Amino acid sequence: MSVVTIERKVLQKNDELAAANRELFARNGLLVLNIVSSPGAGKTTLLEATIEALRDKVRIAVVEGDVQTDIDAQRVAQYGVPVVQIVTNGGCHLEASLVADAVGSLDLDQVDLLLIENVGNLVCPANFDLGEALKVVVLSTTEGADKPLKYPAMFRKAGVLIVNKVDLLPYVNVDIAAIKRHAHQINPRLVIFETAATSRFGVAEWCDWLMAKLTAGHA
Amino acid sequence: MSVVTIERKVLQKNDELAAANRELFARNGLLVLNIVSSPGAGKTTLLEATIEALRDKVRIAVVEGDVQTDIDAQRVAQYGVPVVQIVTNGGCHLEASLVADAVGSLDLDQVDLLLIENVGNLVCPANFDLGEALKVVVLSTTEGADKPLKYPAMFRKAGVLIVNKVDLLPYVNVDIAAIKRHAHQINPRLVIFETAATSRFGVAEWCDWLMAKLTAGHA
Numbered sequence: 001m002s003v004v005t006i007e008r009k010v011l012q013k014n015d016e017l018a019a020a021n022r023e024l025f026a027r028n029g030l031l032v033l034n035i036v037s038s039p040g041a042g043k044t045t046l047l048e049a050t051i052e053a054l055r056d057k058v059r060i061a062v063v064e065g066d067v068q069t070d071i072d073a074q075r076v077a078q079y080g081v082p083v084v085q086i087v088t089n090g091g092c093h094l095e096a097s098l099v100a101d102a103v104g105s106l107d108l109d110q111v112d113l114l115l116i117e118n119v120g121n122l123v124c125p126a127n128f129d130l131g132e133a134l135k136v137v138v139l140s141t142t143e144g145a146d147k148p149l150k151y152p153a154m155f156r157k158a159g160v161l162i163v164n165k166v167d168l169l170p171y172v173n174v175d176i177a178a179i180k181r182h183a184h185q186i187n188p189r190l191v192i193f194e195t196a197a198t199s200r201f202g203v204a205e206w207c208d209w210l211m212a213k214l215t216a217g218h219a
Numbered sequence: 220m221s222v223v224t225i226e227r228k229v230l231q232k233n234d235e236l237a238a239a240n241r242e243l244f245a246r247n248g249l250l251v252l253n254i255v256s257s258p259g260a261g262k263t264t265l266l267e268a269t270i271e272a273l274r275d276k277v278r279i280a281v282v283e284g285d286v287q288t289d290i291d292a293q294r295v296a297q298y299g300v301p302v303v304q305i306v307t308n309g310g311c312h313l314e315a316s317l318v319a320d321a322v323g324s325l326d327l328d329q330v331d332l333l334l335i336e337n338v339g340n341l342v343c344p345a346n347f348d349l350g351e352a353l354k355v356v357v358l359s360t361t362e363g364a365d366k367p368l369k370y371p372a373m374f375r376k377a378g379v380l381i382v383n384k385v386d387l388l389p390y391v392n393v394d395i396a397a398i399k400r401h402a403h404q405i406n407p408r409l410v411i412f413e414t415a416a417t418s419r420f421g422v423a424e425w426c427d428w429l430m431a432k433l434t435a436g437h438a
Contacts, residue, residue, distance in 0.1 A: 038258040040362025092342040123311040143259025
């Protein structure tokens with residue numbers, strides 16, 4: 001009983017801090033994405049591809065969330081954008097307070113698009129608002145078509161689904177139409193893109209959509 | 220501060236219940252595996268392959284853990300073994316109390332090998348002992364070679380690593396030697412198998428090892 005109460009308090013406190021983050025981001029005219037997925041679905045490669053496609057058009061910064069290591073931050077830093085690494089040290093998700101600390105070391109005046117890569121976990125990050133404008137869930141085709149049904153919270157809270165590794169479809173027994181059907185069954189408003197981030201297939205469509213969102217004014 | 224205290228109490232309580240489970244399993248001469256992985260790494264297919272290979276030699280029962288749906292339990296039930304589904308309803312891991320409830324509906328006298336499929340999550344289940352003899356972590360080759368370094372707790376606590384979907388190695392930029400090196404760097408005692416569970420490749424080696432463990436008496 002007391003545990004439930006405490007958990008509610010944690011979520012409530014997080015929601016308050018997320019609202020403060022959201023206000024800070026709006027004040028600075030920032031579009032902020034919270035990118036979530038299972039481990040190994042391709043979040044970091046998608047980040048690299050997105051930065052590559054957009055870095056001459058908009059000013060990008062990245063917050064990397066990981067349980068351990070700064071492997072991802074080092075990968076992204078090679079693309080010449082500011083990166084802040086958050087190591088959760090066993091923690092299964094990012095929280096708004098960690099993101100507030102992380103963006104404190106960025107010059108937000110110099111950023112148009114902030115990409116937050118969450119911990120690889122299709123469950124826990126769904127409950128923790130970071131103050132983002134948009135949750136982007138990345139699903140690898142290799143994970144199977146049943147995942148939106150089995151992990152519905154994440155798909156319900158996301159605005160965009162990126163079905164990644166479509167280049168592997170010929171080699172796995174997975175129906176991409178079923179992935180999309182299940183995703184839309186959980187969340188009919190999901191905007192869906194298909195990518196193979198390693199070869200950059202489909203990345204242009206995703207980035208065009210993102211640019212339109214940036215240009216339209218996302219506030 | 221109070222949150223940390225509560226969390227410790229939760230873990231302590233879980234450890235006590237896990238110890239009780241372990242005693243129950245030992246009393247019934249059961250070998251119990253706690254099978255963990257990211258979503259979509261292939262736990263259920265590996266279960267199916269393992270049941271197929273061993274069901275004429277040992278009496279198997281399954282506990283399925285899922286955030287939502289009984290898709291996996293229905294898949295496994297087709298193999299003619301007793302299955303109990305635990306739906307965590309958003310919960311990110313199985314706990315010892317849930318497993319105690321689940322095995323309460325099984326006739327443990329009629330079981331030699333109990334396979335518990337945990338929620339697809341490479342982070343949270345690492346902290347929750349279920350009373351198993353052995354944690355088996357399944358990693359899909361498509362997840363990348365850095366995963367043992369990025370999610371070390373799970374690999375540290377596992378006794379066996381099954382590197383699954385090795386049939387996809389020709390199509391992904393992943394070095395299986397690096398997966399194994401990183402896994403052994405985190406946990407030098409890990410016993411590693413390579414499988415492609417859908418085609419049953421490598422399943423015989425894994426099942427031979429498991430049979431030897433069952434025959435030797437695992438207590």
